[in-house]
Amino acid sequence: MLIGSIILILLVVACYFLLIRFAKGVFGESSEILAASVPVAFLLFSAITSVFLIVLPTLWAGLIGSFIIIVAGFFSFYTLNKNKQNLWVREDSDRHYGLLRFCITVLIFLTLFLLISQSLVQKPDGSLLIGRGAAVDTPYHLSQVTRIGLTEKWDFEEPNFSGEFIKYPYFINLLSGFILKLGSPLVFAFHAPIMLLVVSSIFLLVSFFRFLGLSKNIIIFAVLVTLFGGGLGYISYLQGVIDSLPLRHSAPYPMQNIAYPAMVPLFFMVQRTFVLGFVLFILSMRSFLEGLKNNNLIAFVWSGIIIGLLPLAHTHSFIAASLVVGAMLTYLLVRQDKLFFNAARGFIFFAVPLAIPSMGALLLLPKYLLGNIFSLRLGWMTTTLPNNAGLNLPSADAVKFLPWLRYMWTNFGPLILMPFAILTVFKKLPLKKELVFLSLGALSLWAAPNIFQFQIWDFDTNKFFAYAILFSVAALGVAIESLNKNKKLATGALIAAIIVSLPSGLISSFNILERGGEGGFVMFDKDQSNMVAWIRSNTDEDDVFLSSAAILDPNSIQNPVVIAAGRKATMGFSTWLFTHGIDFSERSEIIKLFFNNPENAKAELEQIPADYLLVDDILRKYYPDLENRLEIGGWKSVLKNDSFNLIKLK
Incomplete structure (x- = not known):
């Protein structure tokens, strides 16, 4: 340490x-x-x-x-x-x-x-206790960390799906x-x-709002709404309609589901990549704003460097930053502003060359189920099933517009009025470059996820709304500070809207703190640790392990033994693979065939990476005769304890 x-x-x-x-x-x-x-x-x-x-x-x-x-x-x-x-x-x-x-x-x-x-x-x-809200994200991140930290040379492969570039x-x-x-x-x-x-x-974040010239009162509430601002789910919570926050699934129509409670309980708690992406996003936006305010070429260069390296730090933050800067560069070009040349020269000449290798890896090597990096559709979450927090309709063929309006109101409450307030600002205030930058950025971030579906799991696009809220409150704060009259009234209206939007995020966060480890699960107990020690000492670091993680079960999200050993998985949590655009259908069929009839699936087994099979109680529940049939098929157990049976396949 x-x-x-x-x-x-x-x-x-x-x-x-x-x-x-x-x-x-x-x-x-x-x-x-x-x-x-x-x-x-x-x-x-x-x-x-x-x-x-x-x-x-x-x-x-x-x-x-x-x-x-x-x-x-x-x-x-x-x-x-x-x-x-x-x-x-x-x-x-x-x-x-x-x-x-x-x-x-x-x-x-x-x-x-x-x-x-x-x-x-x-x-x-x-042993390690994984919190209930971290049951998916933390084990996956652990699999990356242990794979990198416990092997001699990391091969850039997806630990959750051996053979796939990460x-x-x-x-x-x-x-x-x-x-x-x-x-x-x-x-x-x-x-x-x-x-x-x-x-x-x-x-x-506090310094960013200060840099924009916001008053201390507005800074306090701007920070709170950025981190804890969300929708109106707390109303149902306080009425006892739902038991907990942050998310709500399968709500009865006309109620709508909740896919954005707030930044802190949804992202900061478990999404490690977002934490890095968030602070880099703030830095890149501040440096670009510094360039706009003072025609500072070095500031544009630093903004370009940070954004150019963002794809492998946090892809959503990269896309969000690119949208914001792209909107401003377009504005400068249309206005024929001389500042465009410094902005373009400093930003584009650095951001694009740095981003090309990482974006090329992300786009060309994996298999996108969407067929491309994005697709077009109108309305965030309108293509997602209701039981995944998607739009709730009275019938499958119903018009989506009014339910979508209610969905957005449920998820964002008064915050959804911010874009309209920003449009009003354009008509009544002098358009300073920093105000234009913040306003165009906010409008772009509100609009983009309602037009483009950037990945097959539309839910993940909620990160753009986190940045939209940040830019909206920043733009409105700058606008309020520019007012000559009615400044107190405008400040009060903004603070009131923010206060109404805070309870969901605050209730969610305090509920998580209060419940602690309730509902979590333990990894690396005695049997797991003994198996891990043997695997580390007796198997090659590039060996691939097939386990119960390959079947869809609430208790088999990731296999603790495979994670702790720093080894690759034949196939991990299928829902995670699906939502991140990895086509696992062919491999999944081969695995099912092998589990059902191992002695007759030797040829098919050769088509997938699988050097060992780790049998646990989950596999025994679904395939009671699996171990006997494996023995009949000629596969030998190399280590067995009360919980696990490790069988060499190749």
């Missing part, structure tokens, strides 16, 4: 000096630059390490990536010191704002620390895997980078 902690600190400090030297005036005062150094350091480390991973073992790739950043930071410090440049830029003179930012950061961090910690907790006996953004898990490889405990390696990012993201 000590070595991992030292590496994390050195990366952040080195990146701080790099930003002081090469990003002067882009990210603000030194405290903001230090906060920005956390995500930028993690981004640069993962990008550089990924390049070396093509040819080098994981440990060496990570050490070289760290060495490059640390040495570059040292030379930046040396140059700055030699030229007698300030190493700490003067702080904001408003002490009340500084205290406000500190208090908001500490209070929200403590809340998020408790929430995130519950997703993965180590018990006194060494399409899920992996940067944050690459860092955690490297920290694990340095000897840190699994829970520390898993949580430490995220906790640093949480502090950074809250601090920079």
Whole structure:
């Protein structure tokens, strides 16, 4: 743990000096630059390490990536010191704002620390408790982290589906895997980078609103609505119609389902990639705004660098940032604004070359079930089944418009009025570039998920609405600060709308805190740990394991033994594979054929990657005679305990 902690600190400090030297005036005062150094350091480390991973073992790739950043930071410090440049830029003179930012950061961090910690907790006996709300996301992320951290060389394969290039953004898990490889405990390696990012993201979110010139009162509520703003699900909760939040499925018509309760309980708690993507999104938007306000080419360049590296950090954040910047570049071009050339030169010349390799990998190598990166349809969640929190219709052939309006109102409440308020702003206020940028960005982010389906599971598009809320409250805040009269009235109206939108997110978060580990499940018990120890010592790191994770059962989302051993799975949780665009149909049919009739499916088994079969109680429940038939077919057990039977297949 000590070595991992030292590496994390050195990366952040080195990146701080790099930003002081090469990003002067882009990210603000030194405290903001230090906060920005956390995500930028993690981004640069993962990008550089990924390049070396093509040819080098994981440990060496990570050490070289760290060495490059640390040495570059040292030379930046040396140059700055030699030229007698300030190493700490003067702080904001408003002490009340500084205290406000500190208090908001500490209070929200403590809340998020408790929430995130519950997703993965180590018990006194060494086993791990996975929180109920993290039953899908945390085991998957663990499979990435252990695969990277426990093998000599990571092969960029999807651990959930052996043979498939990894399409899920992996940067944050690459860092955690490297920290694990340095000897840190699994829970520390898993949580430490995220906790640093949480502090950074809250601090920079407050700083972003301050950078826009918002008053302290508006900043407080802008932060709250960004993190906890949601829809009206709390009304049904308080009436006792639903037992819990955040999500609501299969609501009786005319009630509508809930697919967006709030950012914190839906994303921050378990979606590690979003935490990294969120703070990088804020940084890229701030640097682009700095370029717009001061015609700062360096700021445009940094925005382009960050967005160009975003696809493998968090794809949704990359698309959202590209939509926002694309809308503004189009506006500058149409207006024939001279600023367009600096913006295009600084942004496009850096973002596009950096994004092409990662986007090419994401688009060309995996098998998209949609047939493309996106498809057209009108209305978010209108193509999703109601029992998956989709649009609820009175009949299959009913007109969708009015139910969709109610669906959006249920999910966003008064927040859905923000785009219309922004359109009103365009008519009544001078169009300053920062206001145009925020307004066009907000409108683009509200509109895009209602027009484009970016993946087969439309539910995941809710992340665009999180950014739409952020940009909407920022745009309206800037507009209010520009008013000469009725400023208090406009401020009061905005705060009132925000207050009405907060209960769903707050209730969800406090319910999660109150219930703790209730409904969670334990991984790495004694039998699992014994099996893991044998697998690590006696099997090749590239061996592939077939297990109960290949069948659709609530208790078989991921196989703990395969995860803890750092091995690849023949096929993991099928719902996850489906929602992330991996075509598993052919492999699934072969697996079913093998489980039903193993002695007659030897030829079919050769068509899929499967070196071992791990039989557990879930498989025994569905296929009671499986072990006997495997023995008849000539397959031998290599290790057996009270819970598991490991059988060599090839």
